[in-house]
Amino acid sequence: MSDVEAITALGDPVRRRVYDYVVAQDHEVGRAEAADAAGIQRTLAAFHLDRLADAGLLDVVFRRPPGRSGPGAGRPAKLYRRSAVDHVVSLPPRDYGTPAALLAEVVESLGAEGDLERVARRHGRTAGESAEGGVEEVLARQGYEPYRADGAAGVVRMRNCPFHAVAREFPPLVCGMNLALVEGLLEGMGETELRARMRARPGECCVEITSKNNDD
Amino acid sequence: MTDHHLAQLNVGRLRHPLDTAEAAGFVTGLEPINALADNSPGFVWRLVDEEGRDATAIRPYGDDMIVNLSVWESFQALWDFTYRSDHLEYIRRRREWFTRMAEPFTVLWWVPAGHLPSVEEALSRLTRLREAGPAPEAFTFRHRYEPDGALAATGSAT
Numbered sequence: 257m258s259d260v261e262a263i264t265a266l267g268d269p270v271r272r273r274v275y276d277y278v279v280a281q282d283h284e285v286g287r288a289e290a291a292d293a294a295g296i297q298r299t300l301a302a303f304h305l306d307r308l309a310d311a312g313l314l315d316v317v318f319r320r321p322p323g324r325s326g327p328g329a330g331r332p333a334k335l336y337r338r339s340a341v342d343h344v345v346s347l348p349p350r351d352y353g354t355p356a357a358l359l360a361e362v363v364e365s366l367g368a369e370g371d372l373e374r375v376a377r378r379h380g381r382t383a384g385e386s387a388e389g390g391v392e393e394v395l396a397r398q399g400y401e402p403y404r405a406d407g408a409a410g411v412v413r414m415r416n417c418p419f420h421a422v423a424r425e426f427p428p429l430v431c432g433m434n435l436a437l438v439e440g441l442l443e444g445m446g447e448t449e450l451r452a453r454m455r456a457r458p459g460e461c462c463v464e465i466t467s468k469n470n471d472d
Numbered sequence: 473m474t475d476h477h478l479a480q481l482n483v484g485r486l487r488h489p490l491d492t493a494e495a496a497g498f499v500t501g502l503e504p505i506n507a508l509a510d511n512s513p514g515f516v517w518r519l520v521d522e523e524g525r526d527a528t529a530i531r532p533y534g535d536d537m538i539v540n541l542s543v544w545e546s547f548q549a550l551w552d553f554t555y556r557s558d559h560l561e562y563i564r565r566r567r568e569w570f571t572r573m574a575e576p577f578t579v580l581w582w583v584p585a586g587h588l589p590s591v592e593e594a595l596s597r598l599t600r601l602r603e604a605g606p607a608p609e610a611f612t613f614r615h616r617y618e619p620d621g622a623l624a625a626t627g628s629a630t
Contacts, residue, residue, distance in 0.1 A: 367572040369564075425614055427555040428563040435564075454561040458552050462560060 265311035270296060271304040275313060278305070284317055284335035305336050315339050353421045360426040369432055376436035377443075384444020391447055391465065395438075400461055414461035423462075431462040438463050476619035477516055477585050478544045481594040482578040484570040486536045490528060498569040501562050502526050508557060509542065514549020517588050518542035532591055541594050543583065547616065547624070550580075554613075575602050579610050582619045 266272050277293040278285045291301035308314040318332040363372050387394040392412060395402045401415040417423050423430035431454065438452040442465070449468055456462040488494035506526055509515055519541035521529035528538050544550040553559060579598040583589055601610040608621040616624045 365574075367567065369567065427560065428566070431555075431560060432564045454564060455558065456556045456560040458556040462556075 262311045262313055265307060265313060268304070270294060270300070271307060274301060274304045275308050278308075278314060278336050279338040281337075284319065284337045286333050286335050290336070309336065313339050356422040357425055360422055360429055364426060364429050369429055372429065372433050373436040376433045377440035380437040380440025380442075381444035382440075384441040384446075387441070387445055391442065391445065391450065394441065394445065402465075405464070410467045412465040413455075413457075414463065415459075417461045427456075427462075431456060434461070435463050438465070475585050476582045477587070478547055478550055478580060479541070479583045479589045479594065479597075480544065480550055480578070480580050481539065481541045481589075481598055483533060483537055483539050483598065484566070484577065485573060486538060487569055487571055489536075490538075495569055497565065498562070502528070505559055505562060508559060509553055512549065512553040512557065514545035515553070516543040516545060519591065530591060532595060539591065539594070541589065541591065543588060547580075551613070576612065578612060580612065580616060581610050582608075582617075 266275060273294045274290050274296075277290060287298050287302040287305060290305060291298040294301060294304075296304075305314065309316050314336045315338070317335050317337065319335055320330070320332050363369065384394075389397075392402045395412075395414060399416055399418040402412050403415060405411040405413045417434070419430050419434060423434070435452055435454050442450050442452060450465055451468050452463050452465050454462055455464040486495065490499055503525070506518070509518060519527045519530065519539070521527050523529060527540060530539055531537060532539060542550075544553075554563070576598070579594070579601045581597050597610040600607070601612070604610075606612050606615040606617075608617040611617050618624050
């Protein structure tokens with residue numbers, strides 16, 4: 257279930273009341289307690305609790321209440337607590353493209369492309385140092401959609417430019433930044449046999465990755 | 473659109489003369505990149521000097537300024553060559569060979585198909601852009617117009 261759907265599950269005011277109560281407690285909450293807190297029937301409370309669990313907003317645990325154990329304690333109660341998973345939805349929609357374009361224009365007008373590339377390389381290196389998995393896996397997670405180019409052994413190209421909107425407006429600036437980011441990423445990952453180079457093609461990322469001894 | 477072609481002029485002030493070691497990276501790129509342009513889809517024409525290979529001997533703005541003047545079938549064709557080919561790497565490295573200019577140094581304008589603009593025509597378009605900003609008669613990659621004078625939507629090239 258998506259983050260938006262999870263948040264949408266809170267649209268019902270009664271269900272919201274149940275949720276607010278459960279997440280505010282320092283203990284796991286059963287249906288009877290939730291029903292009392294929300295002023296509703298236990299069956300209705302159970303319904304809302306299960307919907308919240310389905311949406312990923314609450315976790316479910318089965319536990320016997322404290323002080324009741326051993327034979328005759330009955331079966332474990334179904335209890336609810338705040339989900340361990342974060343749900344992030346930004347509303348209203350945020351516009352990062354406009355500030356990116358304005359900043360890009362300033363960098364270009366200052367002739368500060370070299371500074372941008374230095375910062376990008378450092379950023380890429382830091383990301384590479386903590387990255388887990390192979391190069392293609394890491395690039396895929398960053399949205400590059402890497403693939404092995406046909407007929408070119410060891411050449412990795414990328415179908416998607418994660419910075420497309422601003423790259424389209426400031427191609428040399430953003431493509432230079434992107435090259436530095438990928439170079440830094442390879443450095444940070446310790447991929448000393450690989451190198452990134454500028455190979456812009458229509459509809460794809462401007463950078464490709466190749467083996468260092470591949471000098472075509 | 474087929475009755476119009478897109479003309480393009482850009483000028484650059486050299487940091488070092490073309491026969492110096494500092495300019496070698498640029499000079500060695502001239503032949504392959506010009507060949508790439510000549511073979512690009514939608515390429516129509518580019519200005520060459522008397523030697524016939526490139527336009528580096530044409531210096532209308534003085535000894536340290538070189539010009540590049542070409543015509544393309546469409547905006548997309550010019551865009552793909554300029555920014556989506558191996559030419560991009562030379563633009564990225566332009567500061568190694570050219571000084572930064574505060575004024576616009578690239579101008580685009582539509583010409584009737586078949587018309588090859590003169591250097592004088594091109595320079596007057598650049599002057600117009602510098603004096604009055606982008607307009608249908610003289611515009612830029614980022615702020616451009618269709619042949620009918622309508623402002624093109626940003627992001628219509630890919």
